[in-house]
Amino acid sequence: MIVRMWEATVVPGQYDAAVEWVRRDLVKRALFTAGCMAAEILVHEGTPESVVLLTRWDVAPVFEEDPPEDLFVRARAQHLQTLRPDIA
Numbered sequence: 001m002i003v004r005m006w007e008a009t010v011v012p013g014q015y016d017a018a019v020e021w022v023r024r025d026l027v028k029r030a031l032f033t034a035g036c037m038a039a040e041i042l043v044h045e046g047t048p049e050s051v052v053l054l055t056r057w058d059v060a061p062v063f064e065e066d067p068p069e070d071l072f073v074r075a076r077a078q079h080l081q082t083l084r085p086d087i088a
Helices: 015-031
Strands: 002-010 036-044 050-057 072-081
Touching (some): 002 015, 015 036
Antiparallel strands (some): 002 072, 036 050
16 A cells, blocks of 8 residues: 655645645545545644645555645655564
8 A cells, every 4th residue: 555645834824724625625636536545634733734635545646736825835745655564
């Protein structure tokens, strides 16, 4: 399984709108993309506020974000491969 972590710092004062955009747009597009198995939103309400979207894929994700510049200061994505823990 591949976990895709998209993380973005929110423009000050735009927290509610940024979270709503992730819910309404980004999650919907991910879940309707072939291979996406699940999506989870994580938020940080401290300073600076940020939003993380974790998506789980059964194939290498072919998915791009185009976050609104008026909502996010910085955004980046990483693809992480899951490994089974080696417990002796």
